[in-house]
Amino acid sequence: MSRPPKARNKALLAYCELLRRDGERATTIDAVAARAELSKGGVLYHFPSKEALAEAALEEFRLSCEQDLASMAEAAEGPARHYVRTSWTSGSDLDTYYIAMLRLAQSSWQPAVEALEWVHQAWLELIQEEVGDRYAAEAIMLIGEGLYHHSSMPGEWSRGTFARSVEHLLELVDHLKRS
Known part of the structure; x- marks a missing residue:
């Protein structure tokens, strides 16, 4: 069985999925955390801002x-x-x-x-x-x-x-x- 994606990758993919589905304005750090099934702190650890996610x-x-x-x-x-x-x-x-x-x-x-x-x-x-x-x-x-x-x-x-x-x-x- 393969290992689940690491938290950084999960957050980045969740960000992209939310952009696709809901657009940039609705793609908040909280929404990314919920979609990735991570804590907000877990997302912020890898991406301190929405700009960092975009980059x-x-x-x-x-x-x-x-x-x-x-x-x-x-x-x-x-x-x-x-x-x-x-x-x-x-x-x-x-x-x-x-x-x-x-x-x-x-x-x-x-x-x-x-x-x-x-x-x-x-x-x-x-x-x-x-x-x-x-x-x-x-x-x-x-x-x-x-x-x-x-x-x-x-x-x-x-x-x-x-x-x-x-x-x-x-x-x-x-x-x-x-x-």
Whole structure:
């Protein structure tokens, strides 16, 4: 049996889950402690403020992005197809921290805005390097973003319709790469 996550990780994941579900204003230290099943003092031991929680989430986001960019650059199928194929995946560490950064950016936290701009630009550059055309690269990114958006929506329509069409969308990616 695996060991339960350490208190720091539990608090950080609880923070991200609360950001996703309730937004930045409702994500208080007390709420994080309750969600993580820790005492408030236990959370404050690792994160003396909400800002410290946000900074830790930002660091984890950057690490997850660097791993994703490396995987994307090394993917045998190429960065464009890899981007679209993995856009459908939710529940990963990258997804957890990406949503946290989106919610923090929506509340005007500038480091989150800058981190999101950085990773979107890095994804675009990898795809553009492969396909050779900025507009084709942007279209490929929009395909991936649409898949990501729909994968997070409730209901069968999103999962069923797009799950069946990912391979067709990858054929469209191949077409855009040749254009």
